[in-house]
Amino acid sequence: MSMKFAERVKDIEISGIRRLFEAAGPNSVNLGLGQPDFDTPQHIKDAAIKAIQEGKTGYTGNNGIPELRNAISAKFKTENQLSYTPDQIIVTAGASEALHIVMQAMVGDGDRVLCPDPGFVSYASLAILAGANPISVPLTNDLHIDVERAKELMDGAKLFVLNSPANPTGAVESKESIKAIVEYADDAGVTVVSDEVYEHFIYGKKHWSAGQFGENVITINATSKTYAMTGWRLGYLAASPDIIGQCIKVHQYCQACATSISQYAAVAAYEGDQHPVMVMRDEYRARRDLFCKGLSALGLNFPLPEGAFYAFVPMKPALTRKIIDAGVVIVPGSAFGVNAPDYARMSYATSRENLGRALDRIQKVICD
Numbered sequence: 195m196s197m198k199f200a201e202r203v204k205d206i207e208i209s210g211i212r213r214l215f216e217a218a219g220p221n222s223v224n225l226g227l228g229q230p231d232f233d234t235p236q237h238i239k240d241a242a243i244k245a246i247q248e249g250k251t252g253y254t255g256n257n258g259i260p261e262l263r264n265a266i267s268a269k270f271k272t273e274n275q276l277s278y279t280p281d282q283i284i285v286t287a288g289a290s291e292a293l294h295i296v297m298q299a300m301v302g303d304g305d306r307v308l309c310p311d312p313g314f315v316s317y318a319s320l321a322i323l324a325g326a327n328p329i330s331v332p333l334t335n336d337l338h339i340d341v342e343r344a345k346e347l348m349d350g351a352k353l354f355v356l357n358s359p360a361n362p363t364g365a366v367e368s369k370e371s372i373k374a375i376v377e378y379a380d381d382a383g384v385t386v387v388s389d390e391v392y393e394h395f396i397y398g399k400k401h402w403s404a405g406q407f408g409e410n411v412i413t414i415n416a417t418s419k420t421y422a423m424t425g426w427r428l429g430y431l432a433a434s435p436d437i438i439g440q441c442i443k444v445h446q447y448c449q450a451c452a453t454s455i456s457q458y459a460a461v462a463a464y465e466g467d468q469h470p471v472m473v474m475r476d477e478y479r480a481r482r483d484l485f486c487k488g489l490s491a492l493g494l495n496f497p498l499p500e501g502a503f504y505a506f507v508p509m510k511p512a513l514t515r516k517i518i519d520a521g522v523v524i525v526p527g528s529a530f531g532v533n534a535p536d537y538a539r540m541s542y543a544t545s546r547e548n549l550g551r552a553l554d555r556i557q558k559v560i561c562d
C-alpha cells in the first residue's frame with residue numbers, strides 16, 4: 195500500500211541521537227545521553243505516591259494545577275527575578291511540549307525562526323513542523339552566540355531561540371549578550387524564546403534570565419534536568435497574557451494537561467529541599483573537571499564547558515566514528531545543525547567510573 199505523508203514531516207529527519215542509542219552495543223560507554231544519571235529525590239517521589247493514593251489521577255485544568263503554577267510563579271520571583279503571575283504559566287509535558295506549542299502558536303508558513311547552530315536538536319525541527327523556516331545563528335569560536343551576527347539576522351524574523359546554558363556546547367551567555375539580544379529583539383519585533391532548562395548546572399558563572407531584560411520573551415523551563423525528572427515529563431512556559439491565550443489552545447487540543455501525578459511531584463520539587471540540586475551540580479562540576487582534564491591530556495583542546503553537562507569537542511567525523519566503533523557513544527556535531535560537522539558532543543551525565551573507561555578507550559583510538 196503506498197501512503198502519502200505530510201511534506202513537513204517527511205522533510206525532517208529522525209533525531210541522529212536516537213539512532214546512535216539504538217546502534218550502541220551492550221558494552222558501550224554511553225556519553226550520548228542528555229539526561230541526568232541521578233535518581234529523582236525521594237521527597238518528590240513521595241509526593242507522587244501520595245497523589246496516587248489520594249486519587250489525584252484525573253485530568254487537571256488545562257494550564258496546570260493552581261498549587262504548581264503558584265510554586266512556579268514564586269520560583270520565578272526568587273530564582274530568576276521574573277514576575278510572571280500564575281495565570282501567565284502553562285504547565286506542559288516537558289520543555290519539549292512547551293517548545294512545540296510555542297512554535298505552533300507563534301509561527302507558520304515560511305516565518306523565520308532564528309535557532310542557535312549548533313543547538314538543541316528540537317528547535318529547527320519543531321519550527322519546520324510548524325511550517326516555519328529555521329535560520330541558523332552561528333556561534334563564535336569559543337562557542338557563544340555571535341551577538342552581532344544574531345542582530346543582523348533578526349530583520350524580518352519572528353522568533354529567536356536562546357538557550358543558556360546551552361546544549362550541545364555547555365556555553366553560558368553573559369548578562370551583556372543576553373541583554374543585548376533581548377533589547378535588540380524587542381526593537382525588531384522579534385519574540386525571544388528562552389530555554390533555561392540547564393539554569394542550575396553552571397560552574398562559576400551566573401545565570402541570567404532573558405525575561406529580566408524585556409517584555410517580549412517567552413520563558414521555558416522544566417523539572418527534567420534540575421530535579422533529575424526527565425521521565426516525568428513536566429515542563430512549563432511563561433509569557434504575556436496574549437501569548438498564553440494562543441498557546442493554551444494548542445496545548446488544550448494536543449495534550450489536555452500535563453500528567454496530574456507529575457504535577458503534584460513538581461510542587462514538592464519547587465517547594466521542597468533544594469539541597470539535592472546542589473549535590474548534583476557539584477558532582478557534574480567534578481565530572482566536568484575530571485573528564486575535560488583527561489581529554490586535554492589526550493591533546494583534545496576546546497573551551498571548558500561553563501554549564502549543562504556536555505563537552506563539545508572539535509574532532510573530524512572520522513575520529514568520531516572510530517571512537518563510537520571503539521564502544522564510546524558520542525554524538526557527531528552534524529546532529530546539532532550545519533555549522534559544527536567537525537565537533538562531537540560528549541555528555542558527562544554519567545559516573546566517574548564510566549568517564550574513566552571512556553577516556554581509556556578514546557586514548558587507545560587516538561594512540562593507535
Ligand SMILES: Cc1ncc(COP(=O)(O)O)c(C=O)c1O
Nearest residue numbers: 228288289290314361416418429
Ligand atoms: C536545551 C534543551 N531544551 C529542552 C530539552 C527537553 O527537555 P524535556 O525533557 O523537559 O522535554 C532538552 C533535552 O535534552 C534540552 O537539552
